[in-house]
Amino acid sequence: MQISGFTRFVAASGLTNLADGVATVAWAWLASLLTRDPLLVAVVPVALRLPWFVFAIPAGLVADRxxxxxxxxxxxxxxxxxxxxxAGALWAALPLAPAPAQGVSDPGSLR
Structure with missing residues (x-):
């Protein structure tokens, strides 16, 4: 059975969009491991999408030529x-700091 070019295009586009979404979640998750500041964690997905916003039109012009x-x-x-x-920068930063404990800092004080 031969798969049409359009079907391959739609499948490749869907897989690419899925991978971009997974990468966005993974980078935000990594940011939450590096800092507990919600603003810094929220800036990560914005920074990941900013190049798409800034370079979309110039990239289209280049792609046409x-x-x-x-x-x-x-x-x-x-x-x-x-x-x-x-990945090299993250490797150099290892080990990452453990996540801070939430709630009581001394488990013995709950008695």
């Missing part, structure tokens, strides 16, 4: 490099 296959390969390589740099 450049070979799309080379552009996709180049941007995927750049994205992989950015994730490797972020």
């Amino acid at each position: 450049v070979d799309r296959r080379r552009l996709i390969l180049g941007m995927d390589a750049l994205r992989a490099l950015a994730f490797l740099v972020a």
